[in-house]
Structures are given as structure tokens and as C-alpha cells.
Amino acid sequence: MSSASSTSEFDLECSHITKRFGAFTAVNDISFQIPKGSFFSILGPSGCGKTTLLRMMAGFLEPDEGDLTIKGRSMVGVPPNKRPVNMVFQHLALFPMMTVEENIAYGLKRQGIPKADIPAKVKDALERISLPDAGPKRVDQLSGGQKQRIAIARCLVLEPTVLLLDEPLGALDLKLREHMKVELKQLQHQFDTTFIYITHDQSEALVMSDQVAVMNNGEFEQVGTPQDLYYSPETAFVAGFVGDSNRWRGKISDMSNGTVSVQTDDGLKLTATAVGDTLAKGQNVDIFVRPESVALSRTADALSGMENILSGKVENLLFNGANSRVMVSDPSSGDKITVTLPQTGEFNDLQKGQDLHLGWRINQAKCFEELGVSDEELAELA
Amino acid sequence: MNKNAPKLGLILLMAPLLIWLFALIILPHVDMFFLSLKEKIAPRVYETGFANYGEFFIEPLYWNTFARTAFMSILTTIVTLIIAFPVSYYIAKMLQGRMKAVLFVLCLLPFWVSELVRTFGWMILLRETGIISNILQWAGLVDQPVEMLYTDATIIVGLVYTSMLFMVVPLVTTLESLDNSYVEAGYDLGGNGFTVMREIVIPHAMPGIVSGCIVVFMLSLGNYLTPILLGGKDSLWFTEQIYAQFITRFNWEQGSAFGFLLLILSSLIVWGGLKLSRQTLSNTMG
Numbered sequence: 001m002s003s004a005s006s007t008s009e010f011d012l013e014c015s016h017i018t019k020r021f022g023a024f025t026a027v028n029d030i031s032f033q034i035p036k037g038s039f040f041s042i043l044g045p046s047g048c049g050k051t052t053l054l055r056m057m058a059g060f061l062e063p064d065e066g067d068l069t070i071k072g073r074s075m076v077g078v079p080p081n082k083r084p085v086n087m088v089f090q091h092l093a094l095f096p097m098m099t100v101e102e103n104i105a106y107g108l109k110r111q112g113i114p115k116a117d118i119p120a121k122v123k124d125a126l127e128r129i130s131l132p133d134a135g136p137k138r139v140d141q142l143s144g145g146q147k148q149r150i151a152i153a154r155c156l157v158l159e160p161t162v163l164l165l166d167e168p169l170g171a172l173d174l175k176l177r178e179h180m181k182v183e184l185k186q187l188q189h190q191f192d193t194t195f196i197y198i199t200h201d202q203s204e205a206l207v208m209s210d211q212v213a214v215m216n217n218g219e220f221e222q223v224g225t226p227q228d229l230y231y232s233p234e235t236a237f238v239a240g241f242v243g244d245s246n247r248w249r250g251k252i253s254d255m256s257n258g259t260v261s262v263q264t265d266d267g268l269k270l271t272a273t274a275v276g277d278t279l280a281k282g283q284n285v286d287i288f289v290r291p292e293s294v295a296l297s298r299t300a301d302a303l304s305g306m307e308n309i310l311s312g313k314v315e316n317l318l319f320n321g322a323n324s325r326v327m328v329s330d331p332s333s334g335d336k337i338t339v340t341l342p343q344t345g346e347f348n349d350l351q352k353g354q355d356l357h358l359g360w361r362i363n364q365a366k367c368f369e370e371l372g373v374s375d376e377e378l379a380e381l382a
Numbered sequence: 383m384n385k386n387a388p389k390l391g392l393i394l395l396m397a398p399l400l401i402w403l404f405a406l407i408i409l410p411h412v413d414m415f416f417l418s419l420k421e422k423i424a425p426r427v428y429e430t431g432f433a434n435y436g437e438f439f440i441e442p443l444y445w446n447t448f449a450r451t452a453f454m455s456i457l458t459t460i461v462t463l464i465i466a467f468p469v470s471y472y473i474a475k476m477l478q479g480r481m482k483a484v485l486f487v488l489c490l491l492p493f494w495v496s497e498l499v500r501t502f503g504w505m506i507l508l509r510e511t512g513i514i515s516n517i518l519q520w521a522g523l524v525d526q527p528v529e530m531l532y533t534d535a536t537i538i539v540g541l542v543y544t545s546m547l548f549m550v551v552p553l554v555t556t557l558e559s560l561d562n563s564y565v566e567a568g569y570d571l572g573g574n575g576f577t578v579m580r581e582i583v584i585p586h587a588m589p590g591i592v593s594g595c596i597v598v599f600m601l602s603l604g605n606y607l608t609p610i611l612l613g614g615k616d617s618l619w620f621t622e623q624i625y626a627q628f629i630t631r632f633n634w635e636q637g638s639a640f641g642f643l644l645l646i647l648s649s650l651i652v653w654g655g656l657k658l659s660r661q662t663l664s665n666t667m668g
Binding site: 058059060079080081085086087089090091093095096097098106107110111154155158 | 570572
């Protein structure tokens with residue numbers, strides 16, 4: 001308890017947490033701290049161990065090694081009903097045999113709150129989620145978004161230190177999901193509670209979070225703000241998993257001052273910024289370039305200042321309003337490069353088969369130690 | 383395709399059921415009903431009236447026997463539920479895969495032996511010269527043979543044993559349909575084992591509990607073999623009265639009236655039970 005004062009700004013801390021199922025290590029030596037009142041997401045493909053980690057925080061699983069503290073108090077061996085955390089389940093788990101009111105009152109009753117005070121607290125909670133009249137309804141009379149809010153209110157009415165959310169938006173349709181992202185963020189501000197949100201959907205994590213941890217194979221690849229992850233990924237996995245990227249695989253032919261020249265497997269020569277200090281000449285690497293950081297031009301001259309220049313034919317136009325993209329194939333290597341179409345009107349009349357020039361700066365291309373998975377596998381994970 | 387074809391298919395599919403219901407259930411009952419209304423006023427002279435039903439209420443032996451039978455059947459139902467619930471919960475929620483199937487089959491296994499043989503099994507165990515009596519004497523706990531047959535407790539033991547499967551099957555089915563996340567959410571929101579059971583598991587399992595109870599109650603009430611064999615001559619089971627009227631006394635009119643009374647009174651008890659547990663027959667069976 002001597003460290004309690006120094007760690008009080010953290011609501012939840014994990015140190016060297018490990019969980020094994022037989023020979024399989026689901027969570028491998030993870031340490032992190034979550035500051036009070038923040039929205040922390042754990043982003044990873046299915047099977048990366050994020051659910052196991054969350055269930056350890058909730059108390060449904062005990063870590064094999066390491067310690068988990070909430071507000072400086074160790075939670076190892078503390079059962080779920082004695083922890084100051086509550087969980088919003090993937091399928092919400094609203095009790096179907098109870099009304100909305102009874103669902104929200106369930107936890108209050110268990111906390112031993114005087115019976116006379118419960119209706120007022122339930123009413124207050126329903127008003128805060130803007131469903132003041134939902135109280136007497138049955139759970140199956142609610143829409144998806146309403147259920148979502150009730151499930152969150154059912155937890156927040158207990159004033160937990162940390163609210164855990166296990167991909168609760170997964171079952172909603174796209175439009176409602178977009179809406180709920182904003183609403184969840186608002187609820188978090190309104191109740192001023194620490195949220196820990198696990199998801200495999202990068203846009204959910206990026207939009208809502210203050211901090212995101214990208215998890216893979218039971219370990220955290222990188223923890224940072226959504227901007228950090230997007231603009232300065234530290235590993236090839238993060239670069240490939242968060243956001244879209246063009247990827248080339250190749251060998252380092254030359255390097256100096258953090259800049260590498262890479263001979264790709266398809267025969268291109270590219271220059272890029274080296275990330276990490278383990279890169280060496282002759283090593284197999286991956287280069288990632290985001291579709292929106294590639295400049296497009298109809299003439300070669302306009303791109304003359306750029307370190308990487310390619311030219312090719314329009315292979316395909318993927319029109320999607322503001323998110324339209326063009327796929328350009330490079331005739332020499334056969335590579336297909338996806339580029340976001342600038343919305344300046346200049347390329348509105350672009351046709352399949354036309355010639356285009358592409359270019360990008362050195363700092364837009366990031367070179368990582370080779371990742372052990374193929375493009376297809378990565379796409380499947382994301 | 384003929385428009386009436388699906389309808390014809392339905393009729394053909396329903397035909398065996400309807401014939402069975404009509405020929406074996408409705409027809410004999412109608413006949414029994416008319417039989418029960420015949421009052422014997424002299425040899426081979428009958429009048430129509432409710433005297434046979436009146437007999438049930440006038441003669442204390444008859445309605446006492448019925449009340450006793452109903453009470454012991456309710457007791458049997460409660461004991462069966464108390465034993466079967468943890469068993470079913472264990473099978474449905476604690477076990478996975480193979481062990482689940484094995485335990486379920488173990489519950490079913492005794493039913494491959496006929497009820498008569500199973501009941502004789504109990505008699506071999508419990509009679510004065512039986513296995514348990516001998517073990518107790520050998521262990522020095524008693525100094526003379528103990529008779530454990532022919533008591534009310536023995537009847538209930540036998541009935542509970544016979545009814546167990548009919549409680550376990552509906553309970554396992556409803557408990558399996560309970561998503562584990564409800565139980566986890568119950569704990570997560572601060573519940574302990576007792577409150578999660580009372581607020582979440584039991585309300586969810588209520589349809590299974592009620593349908594199991596109805597089946598067990600009806601089977602116990604209508605059971606003949608087990609009460610007679612384990613309870614002996616003094617078992618005073620209502621079915622025994624019906625048997626006596628039909629076979630021993632050759633008074634079919636009285637026996638029919640008792641048969642109808644059993645049907646009506648047991649239906650009333652089930653209806654009362656449904657009202658008490660706020661369930662409806664349709665959501666219990668559905």
C-alpha cells in the first residue's frame with residue numbers, strides 16, 4: 001500500500017500479467033496503466049487475447065502471473081462481485097425476465113442501497129441516457145441502440161471505478177454503430193468514468209479513445225493516442241492493422257541517417273524512413289505508405305521534388321464519394337497501388353486506362369522489420 | 383400444384399394422432415362418463431344421477447385417500463425438484479461435451495429397466511431381510527432386523543426415483559438455453575451465488591420447473607405400482623380405490639366416477655399451481 005499515493009492518478013494498473021490455457025499463452029507479460037477518467041481501447045484481431053485480458057480485469061479469470069490493481073488495491077483473488085468494475089457484455093446480457101427498471105435496480109439492490117432510494121437513482125440514470133420513459137418496458141421492446149444505453153446505464157448507476165466494454169457495438173448495424181460511437185464518448189464524459197473498451201474494429205478505437213493499445217499474439221504492440229498509432233506506428237503490425245496501407249516487401253540495399261533504400265521483391269527501388277533500430281543492410285523489410293499520402297499528377301514535372309516517383313495506368317476507380325480511391329498499376333513491377341482521390345475536382349474525369357504519375361515523400365513511407373504474415377492474412381485480421 | 387394439397391398433407395399427418403386421441407382417450411372417457419352417471423338402485427336396475435360422485439364426498443375414506451394421495455404427490459414433486467435442480471444445473475452449466483452426454487445417459491439408464499423390476503430392486507434393499515437391514519446389523523448399529531418397507535417415506539422415495547428423469551429433462555433443456563453471460567452479469571453487478579440463483583437462474587428456468595412439476599405430479603398421482611409395492615396394503619393410494627372398484631368390487635359405475643374425479647381434481651391442482659407460479663400452460667409447454 002506504500003505505492004498507493006504515487007499511483008493514485010491511475011485507476012487501473014496491470015504489471016507483468018500472464019494467462020495461459022494449457023500450452024497456449026493467451027496474455028503474455030503485459031504491463032500498462034490507465035489514467036483516471038480516460039477512454040482506453042484495446043484493439044486487436046480476434047484471438048489476440050484481448051477478451052482474456054478484459055475477463056481478468058472483470059474477475060472472471062485469474063492471472064497466472066503478475067498483479068492487477070485498481071486504485072492501488074490488488075485485485076488478485078477478489079471475486080467479480082467484489083470488484084469496483086462493471087462490464088458491458090458483448091451481447092449486453094440485459095436480463096430478459098426483468099423490466100428496464102428492474103435491470104438497472106438489480107445492482108443497486110445488491111449494493112445494499114436502501115429500497116426507498118432506488119427508484120430515484122433509477123429515474124436519474126434513465127434521464128441521463130435520455131430514455132426517461134423506458135422504465136416499465138420489457139427488454140425485448142427496446143431497439144438495439146436503446147438496449148445499448150440501458151446496458152451502460154445499468155453499470156454506471158453503480159458508479160464503478162472502471163467500466164469494461166466487450167465489443168458492445170458489434171451486433172449493431174453500420175449506421176447505428178457510427179451514432180453509438182459518438183454517444184459512448186459523450187456518456188463517458190458525462191459520467192466521468194474510466195472506460196476500457198475492447199474491439200477489433202479500428203475505427204471504433206480511433207474515434208472514441210484517448211489511448212489505444214494494439215494487441216497481437218497476447219502482447220501489446222504499441223500503446224498511444226490514436227494519432228500516434230496512425231501517424232507513427234512502431235511496428236509493421238500496427239502500420240498494417242491500423243488504417244489502410246500500400247505495402248511492399250523487399251531487402252535493404254543501402255541505409256544512412258535513418259533513411260533506407262529498398263529493393264522490393266517486384267523489382268522497384270524505393271526509399272523510406274527506417275522505424276526501429278534493428279534494421280540492417282540486406283535485411284528483409286516491409287514498407288508501408290498510406291493511400292492519402294501519395295500525390296497524384298497527370299504530368300511527371302509536378303512531382304519532381306519527391307523521393308519516390310512511379311508512373312502507371314489507372315487500373316480501377318473505386319468511387320465512394322469523399323472516400324474515393326484509384327488503383328494504379330505500375331507496368332514495370334505489376335504492383336497495384338491504392339491512392340486516395342483528392343477531392344479538388346482535378347481528377348473527377350479520370351478514366352480507366354489513363355496514365356498517371358504518383359509520388360510520395362520519404363517521411364510518408366515507413367520501413368519496418370518484416371512482419372511474419374502475408375497481405376491476405378493481415379486483411380483477414382483487420 | 384393443387385391448392386388443397388398442403389391441407390390434405392396436414393390432415394394425413396394429423397390422422398394417427400386424432401385417431402389415437404379419439405379412439406383411446408375421448409371414446410372411453412365418454413363411455414366412462416355415462417357409466418359414472420348410472421346409479422344402482424337394485425340389481426340390474428339403474429337410474430341416471432350423481433350419486434356415485436356424491437359417494438366420494440359422503441364417505442370420508444374416499445376423499446381422505448384422495449387428499450392423502452394429492453398431498454404425497456405434491457411432496458414427491460417438491461422433493462424431486464430439490465434433488466433434480468442441482469443435478470440439472472451441473473449437467474447443463476458446469477459440464478462440457480462428452481461428460482455432459484455421459485451424465486445425461488446415466489440419468490436415462492434406469493428407465494431401460496421396467497418400473498416393476500426397479501421397484502422390486504427397492505424392495506430387495508429395504509425389506510426386513512434386505513441388504514440395508516443386514517448391513518446395519520453387521521455394522522452393529524441395530525440389534526435386530528429393521529423393516530423399511532410399507533411406510534409413507536418409502537413410497538415417496540420410490541416415487542421420487544421413478545420421476546427423476548421427467549424433472550431432469552425439462553430442467554436441463556431450459557438451463558442450457560440460459561446464456562452464461564447472464565450469470566456472469568449477475569455476479570458482475572454485485573450478486574452472490576444465492577441472489578444470482580434467485581433473480582436470474584430460477585426465473586429463467588421457471589417454464590422448465592413448472593412443466594417438470596406438472597409431469598411429475600401427474601405421474602405420481604396416477605401411479606399404481608410403486609405405492610402398492612412399496613406402501614403395502616395400507617398405502618391408501620387413490621388409484622388403488624379405483625382399481626378396487628373396477629376389479630375387486632366389480633362396481634364399474636363407482637370406479638368410473640372416481641376416475642373422473644381424479645381427472646378433475648388433479649387438473650384443478652395443476653391449474654392452481656400454474657396460477658401460483660404465474661405461468662401459463664402454453665409458455666410452459668412451448
